[in-house]
Amino acid sequence: MESRSNYWLVAPSALVFVALFIAPMAFFVVLSFWQVEYFELSTEPTLANYRDVFVNYWRVMGFTVAVATATALLTTFLGFVFSFLARFRAGQWAQALLFIVLITLFGGYLMKIYAWKTILGNEGVLNSALMAMGIISSPITSLLYSPQAVVLTLMHFSLPFAVLPIYASMRGISDAEVEAARDLGAGRWPILSTVIVPRCQSGIVAGFSFVFLMVGGDYVTPLLVGGKITMIGNLIAPQFGAQFNWPLGAAMSLVMLLAAVAIIYLFRFLVALGSRP
Amino acid sequence: MTALLKLRGISKRYGDAVAVQPLDLDIFAHDFVAILGPSGCGKTTLLRMIGGFVAPTSGTVEIDGRDVTRIGPEQRPTNTVFQGYGLFPHMTVRQNVGYGLRLQKKPKAEIADRVAEALRQSRLTEFADRSVTALSGGQQQRVALARALILRPKVLLLDEPLAALDLKLRHAMQDELRRLHQEFGGTFVFVTHDQGEALSLANRIAVMNAGRIEQEGDAETIYTAPATRFVATFIGEANLLPGERKAGQVKLEAGPSFADAGADEPVTTVVRPKAVRLLRAEEKADIEISGSLTEVVYLGDHIKCVVAVSDKQDVVVHLDVAVAPRPVVGEHVRLGWSIQQQRVVSA
Ligand SMILES: Nc1ncnc2c1ncn2[C@@H]1O[C@H](COP(=O)(O)OP(=O)(O)OP(=O)(O)O)[C@@H](O)[C@H]1O
Ligand SMILES: [Mg+2]
Numbered sequence: 001m002e003s004r005s006n007y008w009l010v011a012p013s014a015l016v017f018v019a020l021f022i023a024p025m026a027f028f029v030v031l032s033f034w035q036v037e038y039f040e041l042s043t044e045p046t047l048a049n050y051r052d053v054f055v056n057y058w059r060v061m062g063f064t065v066a067v068a069t070a071t072a073l074l075t076t077f078l079g080f081v082f083s084f085l086a087r088f089r090a091g092q093w094a095q096a097l098l099f100i101v102l103i104t105l106f107g108g109y110l111m112k113i114y115a116w117k118t119i120l121g122n123e124g125v126l127n128s129a130l131m132a133m134g135i136i137s138s139p140i141t142s143l144l145y146s147p148q149a150v151v152l153t154l155m156h157f158s159l160p161f162a163v164l165p166i167y168a169s170m171r172g173i174s175d176a177e178v179e180a181a182r183d184l185g186a187g188r189w190p191i192l193s194t195v196i197v198p199r200c201q202s203g204i205v206a207g208f209s210f211v212f213l214m215v216g217g218d219y220v221t222p223l224l225v226g227g228k229i230t231m232i233g234n235l236i237a238p239q240f241g242a243q244f245n246w247p248l249g250a251a252m253s254l255v256m257l258l259a260a261v262a263i264i265y266l267f268r269f270l271v272a273l274g275s276r277p
Numbered sequence: 278m279t280a281l282l283k284l285r286g287i288s289k290r291y292g293d294a295v296a297v298q299p300l301d302l303d304i305f306a307h308d309f310v311a312i313l314g315p316s317g318c319g320k321t322t323l324l325r326m327i328g329g330f331v332a333p334t335s336g337t338v339e340i341d342g343r344d345v346t347r348i349g350p351e352q353r354p355t356n357t358v359f360q361g362y363g364l365f366p367h368m369t370v371r372q373n374v375g376y377g378l379r380l381q382k383k384p385k386a387e388i389a390d391r392v393a394e395a396l397r398q399s400r401l402t403e404f405a406d407r408s409v410t411a412l413s414g415g416q417q418q419r420v421a422l423a424r425a426l427i428l429r430p431k432v433l434l435l436d437e438p439l440a441a442l443d444l445k446l447r448h449a450m451q452d453e454l455r456r457l458h459q460e461f462g463g464t465f466v467f468v469t470h471d472q473g474e475a476l477s478l479a480n481r482i483a484v485m486n487a488g489r490i491e492q493e494g495d496a497e498t499i500y501t502a503p504a505t506r507f508v509a510t511f512i513g514e515a516n517l518l519p520g521e522r523k524a525g526q527v528k529l530e531a532g533p534s535f536a537d538a539g540a541d542e543p544v545t546t547v548v549r550p551k552a553v554r555l556l557r558a559e560e561k562a563d564i565e566i567s568g569s570l571t572e573v574v575y576l577g578d579h580i581k582c583v584v585a586v587s588d589k590q591d592v593v594v595h596l597d598v599a600v601a602p603r604p605v606v607g608e609h610v611r612l613g614w615s616i617q618q619q620r621v622v623s624a
Contacts, residue, residue, distance in 0.1 A: 183350045185351050185352075187351055194376070
C-alpha cells in the first residue's frame, strides 16, 4: 500500500475540480436565493425564484423532462442495438460501423438540424417523395415543427454519445461468457437479459445520462425544428442575457439539474433491478 | 454396447483451410477421453463441433441416439469448460454455479440445495458469496467445472482445462478431475496438447495431427503399439529406426533385419528407450545392434544413455539406476530388444 503522505499528489486535480465544478455550482446555489429588483441585485435571501419556477414554469419544465426522457430512452435503445450489432454480429466490420458513428460527430450540430429541416419540411425530401408516389396529395405540415421533429433531431445528434459508452462496456464481455451462457441453456433473450445487459449496465446508464443532459439543456433544436415548442433551455438562456435575471435563471437551472439527477437515478435503479441475477 | 457420442464423417473447413478432415469417432458412456495433438491440429474445432459452437462443414454428431448436428449448444446434452472459463464476472460463485438451473426455472429451494451440494463437492463453499473475479486461477477452474457439472451433462467437454495453471496446481487439478469423473460417473472429453496429462487422466486417447485422428485407443495401446510414426513420436520418447520392407523382411539402415509381414515399402521401426537393453557378452536378443556410448546422464529415476549405432543414427537407452557396472562414455556396447517390444509403421 502507498503511504498516506502521497495524498497531496491529487492536489492539482482536486484544485481544478473545485475551481471548475464546485465553485461555479456553489455560486449558482447562492445566486438562486437572491433576487433582481429594478435591475439591482438584492442579496436578501428569498425563495421567490423557486416559487416562480414551480408556479409559472412547471409546464415547460415537465415538457422538457418528458422530451429529454423520451429522447434518452429511444437513443439509448438504438445505441444499445447498434453496439450489439457492432460487437456481436458485425465481425470484421465492427470498426467500420464505429467509424461511421464517430464521423457523424464531425458533421456538427447545426448541420444535422438543417438536414432534418430539409427532410421534414413542407417541401422537404419526405413530403416530396410521398407526394410523387401519390400517397398524399398535400404535404404533411406536422412533420416539421413538432415534438417528434425535435426528438428525432436530438436523437440523431446524440446517438454517438449513447453508442460509445455502451460499446465500450460491451467490449469488456468476452466471447467465452456468451458461449458459456448458451452452453448452460440460455437462448437469445436470456443471454441479453442475464449477461449482456447486466454486463453493460454502467455503459447504458452513462449513455442515457449523456443524452438526457444534452437534450435537457438544449435550446437550439426547438427553435429551429420545434416551431412553437419551448423547452426550459429557451427560457433559461435569456435570463442570463436580455432578461437579465440571473437569480431566476440559476433557480431554473438548479431545479432542472435536480430533476435530471432524479431521472438518471431512477433509470439507473431500474436497469440494476432488471439486471439482478 | 453402442456409443454415447458418435461422430460420422465430421469435418470443418474455413475457406480453403481445412481445420478438421472428415473423421469418425465413437465415445462410450463413462469414458474419460483425451483429444491429444499439437497446436493447430484441430482439437478445439473438433470439441466445439461436439458442443455445438461450430457448425460442421460435413458429417453428423449423434448423442445418445439423437442427431444433434443442427441443434445449438443451449439444447445439447453437453456442457463445456472453456479455456478462459467464461465465468460471469457480475455474479458471485454461487450465482455462477446456479445459472443453468435458474434458466431451467427450477424451484428456488431445489436450486439452493443443488448449488450448495455442488459447491461442497468442488470445495468452494467458503467462497460461495465472493465475486468470481476475486478467485485464484485454480478456484475459477473449479467454479467453471461446478457450473457445468451441476447440469449433469451426458458429455462434459473441456478445452485445455489445465493449460493456464502452474505445474503444482495442474497436478492437484488432475487429481480433482479424476475424482470428479469417478464421483460424477459421467463422460468427459478433454482437449490437450500435453501427452503426460492425456496419459494420466484419460482411459482413452484420440491422437490428432493435421486435422485427422491418427489413432484412437486405450492409453496403453497408444503407448505400446503406436499406429503411426507421428503417434510414436508424439507420445513418450521413441527411437525411430528407418528401414525398408521387402518380401516380408525388414532391413534397417542401421544394420539388423527381421521378418515382418506387410507391403513392400519404406518403414520406420519404433522402439521405446526403456525396451532397449545393454547386452552382456554372451547375451542374445531378437534384434541386436552395436555402437559406441556418446552420453551417459543420471536422471534420478533412470540413467539415459545415447549410443551412436551409425554415423546418422543414435539409439537412446534408459537403464535402471542399479545397473552395475555403470557404462562409461566411449565404451563399445551391444544393444538388444525383443520383437514384441518394437513397432513397425509406414515411414
Ligand atoms: N474461426 C476460424 N477461422 C479460420 N480458421 C480457423 C478458425 N478457427 C480455427 N481455425 C484454424 O483451424 C485450425 C485448427 O484450429 P484449432 O483451434 O482447432 O486448433 P487446436 O488444435 O485447438 O490448437 P491449439 O492447441 O493451439 O489450441 C488452425 O489452423 C486454425 O488457424
Ligand atoms: Mg485449441
